[in-house]
Amino acid sequence: MLKKARYQNKIELLQGTLDLLILQTLQWGPQHGYGISQQIRTNSGEVLQVDTGSLYPALHRLERQKAIKSEWKVSENNQQVKVYRLTANGKKQLADERSRWEQLSEGIERALNPQKLEGEA
Amino acid sequence: MLKKARYQNKIELLQGTLDLLILQTLQWGPQHGYGISQQIRTNSGEVLQVDTGSLYPALHRLERQKAIKSEWKVSENNQQVKVYRLTANGKKQLADERSRWEQLSEGIERALNPQKLEGEA
DNA sequence: CGCATGCATGTAGAATGTCTACATGCTTAA
DNA sequence: TTAAGCATGTAGACATTCTACATGCATGCG
Numbered sequence: 001m002l003k004k005a006r007y008q009n010k011i012e013l014l015q016g017t018l019d020l021l022i023l024q025t026l027q028w029g030p031q032h033g034y035g036i037s038q039q040i041r042t043n044s045g046e047v048l049q050v051d052t053g054s055l056y057p058a059l060h061r062l063e064r065q066k067a068i069k070s071e072w073k074v075s076e077n078n079q080q081v082k083v084y085r086l087t088a089n090g091k092k093q094l095a096d097e098r099s100r101w102e103q104l105s106e107g108i109e110r111a112l113n114p115q116k117l118e119g120e121a
Numbered sequence: 122m123l124k125k126a127r128y129q130n131k132i133e134l135l136q137g138t139l140d141l142l143i144l145q146t147l148q149w150g151p152q153h154g155y156g157i158s159q160q161i162r163t164n165s166g167e168v169l170q171v172d173t174g175s176l177y178p179a180l181h182r183l184e185r186q187k188a189i190k191s192e193w194k195v196s197e198n199n200q201q202v203k204v205y206r207l208t209a210n211g212k213k214q215l216a217d218e219r220s221r222w223e224q225l226s227e228g229i230e231r232a233l234n235p236q237k238l239e240g241e242a
Numbered sequence: 243c244g245c246a247t248g249c250a251t252g253t254a255g256a257a258t259g260t261c262t263a264c265a266t267g268c269t270t271a272a
Numbered sequence: 273t274t275a276a277g278c279a280t281g282t283a284g285a286c287a288t289t290c291t292a293c294a295t296g297c298a299t300g301c302g
Binding site for chain 4: 136153154155156173174176177178180181196198200201202203
Binding site for chain 1: 232
C-alpha cells in the first residue's frame with residue numbers, strides 16, 4: 001500500500017470552493033496572494049490550507065475572468081507584492097457563488113440527515 | 122459567448138461529495154443505482170441531481186474499493202436491478218467521509234463568516 | 243560577509259471526479 | 273407497434289486540485 005502514494009488523502013479542499021473563498025476574502029479588503037491564503041487558513045480555524053499550486057492558478061484564472069484586478073505594491077516587509085481587489089464583476093460572482101454554496105451545502109446536509117417533517121409548501 | 126458552451130454552469134455537485142452521498146443513502150438500506158440517485162434527489166429537496174455518467178462510475182469505483190457490494194435482483198417493476206449494500210469497510214468510510222464533510226463545510230462556513238469572538242481554547 | 247529563514251510568486255505535470263452525450267434493453271400501457 | 277419510464281452502462285472532454293520544483297528578495301545572525 002505504500003506504492004500508489006499520491007492522492008490517498010483525497011482533495012483537501014472541496015473542488016469548486018476555492019474561488020468563493022478567495023473572492024470572499026477579498027471582500028474584507030484588498031490583499032495579496034500569500035495574505036489571502038493565510039487569511040483563509042486563519043479564518044477557517046486552521047482547517048483549510050491552500051497550496052500555492054492551487055492558489056496562484058486560481059488567482060490568475062479569476063483575473064482573466066475580470067473578477068479581480070491586481071497591482072504591484074511594496075508591502076510593510078518591503079517586498080514587492082501583487083495586491084488583488086474585487087471588481088464589480090467579482091462582487092457579483094461572489095454573491096452567485098455564495099448562494100450556490102448555500103444551496104449545495106444545505107442540499108447535502110438534507111441528504112445526509114433527512115427529516116421527513118417538513119409538511120408545508 | 123455561445124462558443125465555449127460546455128461547463129458554463131460549473132459543476133453541479135461539489136466534487137468529492139458523491140461517494141459520501143451514495144454511502145449515506147445505502148445506510149438507510151440496500152438500494153439499486155437508479156433508486157439511490159432518486160433518493161438523493163428527493164432527500165436533498167430536488168437540489169442535488171446525480172447524472173448517470175457520475176453515478177455509475179462512482180458505484181463501480183466504490184465496489185472496486187470494497188465499500189459496497191452488488192447483487193442482481195428483480196425489482197417490483199419486474200426489472201433486473203443491481204442492488205448495492207454497504208460493507209463493513211463502507212460503513213467505516215462513510216463515517217470518515219461524514220467527518221471530513223463536517224470539518225470542511227464548517228471550515229468554509231467560518232472562512233465565509235468569521236466571528237472574531239471565540240476566545241476560549 | 244555569508245547563510246538561513248520566512249515572505250512571496252510562480253510553473254509543469256499528474257491525478258481525480260465530474261459532466262455531456264450516446265447507447266442499450268426491458269416492461270407496461272395506449 | 274410504439275412511446276414512455278425504468279435501469280445500466282461507456283467514452284471522452286474538461287476543470288480544478290495536488291505534488292513538486294524553482295526563483296528572488298529582505299532580514300537577522302554568526
